[in-house]
Amino acid sequence: MLLEALTASRSEGYRYAYDTVSDLGVPTTSDTSWLMNVAFCVSAIxxxxxxxxxxxxxxxxxxxxxxxxxxxxxxxxxxxVVHAGDGNAHIIGAVLAIGAGNVIALLVGTGVPTCPRWYSKGSVGFGLLGFVASGLLIAGVGPVGVMERASIYTFTCWELLTAAALGLAVARTKR
Incomplete structure (x- = not known):
């Protein structure tokens, strides 16, 4: 999200509500579009x-x-690697990343019995919210940038929730 914000700040005319995250990775958008593409790859790895x-x-x-x-x-x-507007491979990639991210949160929230209850509920909540936002995005409800971010940021929030749960677990073991 930090690289997204930095790239957006360097992209003249970029509007969070109406432009997609992927738009920031298009080389003609700004001199820092490569940062967004690095962020996508780092996230993948x-x-x-x-x-x-x-x-x-x-x-x-x-x-x-x-x-x-x-x-x-x-x-x-x-x-x-396939920039927004460059064809179906980009759209397939976005659908895979957004959909699978929300599936991951749901699977962990419903499939790891040793997780704290608050973490399981949060995971399921973020996964479901991501799918609702994705449905609204597909249905064309609301500004595309807002709905796309709602679909994506739910996974980012789940990643932060996971980091917090792991941090708390480590802190408990050190006592």
């Missing part, structure tokens, strides 16, 4: 690494989880 490391926590559902992790990572890389 970090989610892939974390997913592989945590897959065993999901038991029998780990293969579905790993499939969602792979879809998210592939989608994020497609968004980075």
């Amino acid at each position: 970090s989610v892939l690494a974390a997913g592989i490391c945590s897959a065993s926590l999901l038991g029998r559902r780990r293969w579905v989880y790993l499939g969602a992790i792979a879809a998210y990572s592939l989608g994020s890389v497609l968004v980075a």
Whole structure:
């Protein structure tokens, strides 16, 4: 989100409410569009690494989880290398990344019994909210930039929730 904000600040005429996150990765948008594409790739790699490391926590559902992790990572890389407006591969990448991100939150929220209740409920809530926002985006309800961000930022919020849960778990083990 920091690289998104930096890139947006350097993109003349960019409007959060009406322009998509992917628009920031188009080289003609600004001199810093490469930052947005790096952010997409870093997200793909970090989610892939974390997913592989945590897959065993999901038991029998780990293969579905790993499939969602792979879809998210592939989608994020497609968004980075095939720019907005350059064809169907970009749209497929965006659908994969957004949809799989919300599936990941739902799978973890419903499939890891050792997680604290607040974390499970938050994970499910963010996943469901992401799908509702995605439905509104597809239906053309509201400004595209707002609905797209609502679909994406739910996964970002889930990542932050996960970081908080892990931080609390580590702090408890040090006592």
